Amino acid sequence: MAPPSPTLVWLRDDLRLDDNPALAAACETDAPLIIVYVRESGPTPRPPGGAARWWLHHALAALGSALLARGQRLVLRSGTAANVIPEIARSAGAAGVLFNRRYGPPAAVDSAVESALRTDGVAVTTFKANLLYEPDEIRGPGGPMKVFSAYWRRTESGPPPRSPVAAPVRFPSPVDGIAGEPLESLALLPTTPDWVGGLREAWTPGEEGGRRRLADFVDDGMDGYAAGRDFPAEPRTSRLSPHLRFGEISPFRILASLGVRSGRDAAKFVSELGWREFAWHAFGNHPDMATANLRPDFDAFPWVAPTTADLDAWRKGLTGYPIVDAGMRELWQTGWMHNRVRMIVASFLTKHLLIDWRVGEAWFWDTLVDADPANNPFGWQWVAGSGFDAQPYFRIFNPVLQGEKFDPDGAYVRRFVPELADLPDRFVHHPWDAAPLELQAAGIRLGRDYPEPVIDHAFARQRALAAYAAMRAG
Ligand SMILES: Cc1cc2nc3c(=O)[nH]c(=O)nc-3n(C[C@H](O)[C@H](O)[C@H](O)COP(=O)(O)OP(=O)(O)OC[C@H]3O[C@@H](n4cnc5c(N)ncnc54)[C@H](O)[C@@H]3O)c2cc1C
Numbered sequence: 010m011a012p013p014s015p016t017l018v019w020l021r022d023d024l025r026l027d028d029n030p031a032l033a034a035a036c037e038t039d040a041p042l043i044i045v046y047v048r049e050s051g052p053t054p055r056p057p058g059g060a061a062r063w064w065l066h067h068a069l070a071a072l073g074s075a076l077l078a079r080g081q082r083l084v085l086r087s088g089t090a091a092n093v094i095p096e097i098a099r100s101a102g103a104a105g106v107l108f109n110r111r112y113g114p115p116a117a118v119d120s121a122v123e124s125a126l127r128t129d130g131v132a133v134t135t136f137k138a139n140l141l142y143e144p145d146e147i148r149g150p151g152g153p154m155k156v157f158s159a160y161w162r163r164t165e166s167g168p169p170p171r172s173p174v175a176a177p178v179r180f181p182s183p184v185d186g187i188a189g190e191p192l193e194s195l196a197l198l199p200t201t202p203d204w205v206g207g208l209r210e211a212w213t214p215g216e217e218g219g220r221r222r223l224a225d226f227v228d229d230g231m232d233g234y235a236a237g238r239d240f241p242a243e244p245r246t247s248r249l250s251p252h253l254r255f256g257e258i259s260p261f262r263i264l265a266s267l268g269v270r271s272g273r274d275a276a277k278f279v280s281e282l283g284w285r286e287f288a289w290h291a292f293g294n295h296p297d298m299a300t301a302n303l304r305p306d307f308d309a310f311p312w313v314a315p316t317t318a319d320l321d322a323w324r325k326g327l328t329g330y331p332i333v334d335a336g337m338r339e340l341w342q343t344g345w346m347h348n349r350v351r352m353i354v355a356s357f358l359t360k361h362l363l364i365d366w367r368v369g370e371a372w373f374w375d376t377l378v379d380a381d382p383a384n385n386p387f388g389w390q391w392v393a394g395s396g397f398d399a400q401p402y403f404r405i406f407n408p409v410l411q412g413e414k415f416d417p418d419g420a421y422v423r424r425f426v427p428e429l430a431d432l433p434d435r436f437v438h439h440p441w442d443a444a445p446l447e448l449q450a451a452g453i454r455l456g457r458d459y460p461e462p463v464i465d466h467a468f469a470r471q472r473a474l475a476a477y478a479a480m481r482a483g
Contacts, residue, residue, distance in 0.1 A: 014104035015041040015184045019094055019122075020083075023109045023138050023256035024068045025216045026075055028173035030136035031107040036177035041184045043101055044076060047094065048087040048195045054115040055299065055382055058375035060344040061254070063205050064214045066197035068255045071215025073192065079180050084189040091121040098131050101184055106131055109138035109256075112293040113382060141170045141260050142286050144293020153294035155397040160290060161283045173261040207342035212251065212378060219252030227266050235277035241336075241347035242420035247278070248345070250379035253285065260285075288387035291397055299386040300367065307395035310480045312365040319362050322463045323354070324372060326426070329462035331438050332412035333357045335425035342425070344378035349415050355392035356406040361469040363476060366393035394477075402477045405470050412438035428452075428459045 016035045023029055024046075035042055046069060050056075057065055073083040086093050098106055106126055111119055123133045137143055142164050147154060154160040199205060212218065226247040237245030252258045260282055267275050292298050302308055322328045326337035336350035346354070351373075358369040370389040374380045390396025416422055419437030423430045429437055431451040436443040441455060441462065453459055 013038070013040040015043055015101050016181075017043045017045060017094070017098050017101065017103045017106045019090075019106060019108040020044060020046045020072075021108065021111060021115075021256075022254070023259075024072045025219075025257050025259065026072075026079075026176035027216065027220075028138070028259035028262045029109065029176075030138050030174055031109045031134075033174045033177055034134065034136070035107050036180055039181055040104070042081065042181045043084060043097065043103065043184045043187055044081060045084045045086060045094065045097060045187075046072075047090050048085070048197075049090050049118070050088060053118055054111075055374075058377070058380050059199060060205075060208060060376050060378045061374075061380045062197040063199065063208055063344075064212070064251055064255060064378045066192065066195070067214035068257060069192055069195075069197075071217065075216065079177075081180050081183050082187075082189070084187050085192060085195060086188075086190055087195055090118055091125055094122050095125040095129060095131075097187060098126060099129055101187060103131060105134065107134045107136070109136045110143065112140070112144050112289055113296045113298075116293075116296075138259060139256050140286055140289050141264070141282070142167065142290070144290045147290060154287075154290065157284065157287050157398045160287050161280060164283070164286070170261055170264055173259060173265050208344045208378060211343040211345065214251070214255075214257070214378075216252075216257045219249065219258040222247065222249055222252060223258060223263060223266055227268075231267075231274050231278065234274040238277070238281075239349045239415050240421075241339075241350050242416055242418075242424065246348065250381070250384075251345070254379045254381045254384075285381075285384060287397075288381075288383040291387055292383035298390070299370065299382065302395040303390050303397050304395045304399075306480065307393070309483065310365075310395070311363075311476050313363040315362070315364045315368055319364065319463060320368070322460070323358055323362065323364075323369075327460050327463075328357065329441075329460040330357065330408040330412075331419070331422040331426055331429055331440065332408050332416060335416075335422045338425040340373075340376050344376065346377070347421075349411075350421075351388060352392055352400075353406055353408060353411050355389055356400075357408060359389075359393045360402070360405045360473040361408075361464050361466070363473060366390060366395065403474060405473055407466060407470075409439045409466070426459070 018031050018035045076083050126133050147163050234245060237243050326334035328334055333354050336346050336354045340346040355369055358364050359366050366389040370386055373385055391399045394402030418434050422437050432440055455461055
C-alpha cells in the first residue's frame with residue numbers, strides 16, 4: 010500500500026507545541042509530517058524590529074530543539090510565503106496544509122497562500138489558536154466594537170473559551186529531504202555592536218521560558234496583581250507579553266492555568282488579557298491601524314516636526330523627567346517596559362513634545378521584545394487620544410505626580426537612572442527642586458550629570474491643550 014501523502018504544518022506566531030491546534034490535528038493522523046517556518050519578506054507581515062528579531066531567533070532555536078527531541082525537524086525558509094509554502098507542498102506531494110489563523114494584514118497573505126494551494130489541489134485547514142475571540146466573532150449592533158467595557162461584556166455572553174489541547178505525545182514520521190536554511194542565515198541576531206546583553210539577562214525566550222513564567226506568576230505573583238500592577242518597581246505583572254507575542258504560550262492555556270482562582274486579582278488579570286483581545290479586534294477590523302488614526306478627526310492634529318534634540322532626549326532617557334527617563338532606559342536595557350510607564354512616556358512624547366504617536370510607535374516597534382502588531386499601535390493611539398476608548402487628549406499626565414504616585418520611594422527611578430540614586434525620596438522625581446547642597450550631597454550637578462527638564466510641564470500642558478483646541482476648531 011502506498012504511504013499516505015504528507016501533511017505540512019506552517020507555523021508563524023504560534024511557536025509552541027502545547028495548545029497548538031494545527032500541530033495537534035496533524036499529529037492525529039499517520040501522514041508523514043513537515044513543519045515549516047518562513048521568515049517572510051516585508052512589508053506584510055510587518056518585519057519585526059531589532060529586539061523582536063533577537064527574540065524570534067531564540068524562539069525558533071528553542072522550538073527546533075524541542076521538535077528534534079521528538080524526532081521532528083523544523084524546516085526554516087525565507088521568502089514570500091505565497092511562493093515558499095506551495096513550492097514545498099508541491100515538491101513533497103503534500104495532500105494537506107494546516108495552519109493557525111492570523112488577523113490584520115497577514116490574513117491577506119494567508120488567503121493568497123490558501124488559493125495557490127487549492128489551485129494545486131492541496132487541502133487547507135485553518136484553526137483558531139492565538140486569540141480567545143477572533144476579530145469578527147464579536148460584533149456590536151453597529152458592527153465592530155469601539156468601547157472596551159461593552160466589548161468585554163459581549164464576549165462573556167459568547168461561547169466560553171475552549172480548553173487547551175495538550176502538546177502531541179506521538180508524532181508521525183518526519184519527511185526527509187526537505188531543503189531548509191540554517192537559523193543563522195535568517196540573520197535575526199545583531200552583529201556589531203552586540204547590544205543584547207541586557208535582553209539575555211532579562212529573558213528566556215521559548216515555550217519552556219513562557220511556561221515557567223506563567224507558573225511563577227500563578228504561584229507567587231498573582232495575589233495582589235490588581236493593586237500592584239501599576240507600580241513599576243515591583244515584579245507584580247506576569248511579563249508574559251513577549252511569550253504571547255510569539256505564540257509561545259496560548260491565551261487558552263493561561264486561562265486554564267488560573268484554575269479555580271477567582272476574585273479581584275484573577276478578574277483584573279483576565280481583563281488585561283481582554284485588552285489584548287480588544288486590540289486585535291480593532292486591528293482585524295482596521296488593518297491600517299499602525300499608520301492611520303482610528304479617529305479620523307486626529308488627521309488634522311498639528312503635530313510638530315520632531316527636533317533631533319527632543320527625539321534623542323526621549324529615546325535615550327535624558328528628558329530630565331526621572332520617571333520618563335527610567336522607562337526609556339528600562340526599554341533600552343531590557344527590551345520591555347512596565348505598562349504604567351509605557352503610558353507615561355507615550356504621553357510625554359505626544360503631549361509634552363507634541364510628536365506624532367507614529368514616531369513613538371516605530372521606536373517601540375524596534376526596541377520592544379514584545380512589539381506586537383496590534384497592541385503597540387493600539388497602545389499608542391490609546392494614549393494619543395486618536396484610538397478607540399482612548400484616554401482623552403486633554404488628560405495630560407504630569408510626569409512628576411505620576412512618579413510620586415506610582416514610584417513613591419523612587420526605587421524604579423534609582424534602578425534605571427543610577428545618577429539619581431542618592432537623592433532623597435522627596436526630590437527623586439523633581440531633582441530641580443533640590444537645594445544646591447542637597448544636589449551636591451547626592452553627587453549631582455544638574456545639567457551635567459543629569460539634564461534639566463527639556464520642557465517645562467506647565468508650558469507643555471498649555472501648548473498641548475491649544476493644539477487640541479486647534480484640531481477641534483477644524
Ligand atoms: C504605548 C503602549 C505600547 C504598548 N505596546 C505593546 C506591545 O507592543 N506589545 C504588547 O504586548 N503590549 C503592549 N502594550 C500593552 C502593555 O503595556 C503590555 O502588554 C504589558 O505591559 C505587558 O506586560 P505583562 O505581560 O507583565 O502584562 P500583564 O499585566 O501581566 O498582562 C498580561 C497580558 O495581558 C496583555 N495586556 C496587558 N495590558 C495590556 C494592554 N494595555 N493592552 C493590550 N494588552 C495588554 C498582554 O498580552 C500581557 O502580557 C503597550 C501599551 C502602551 C501604553
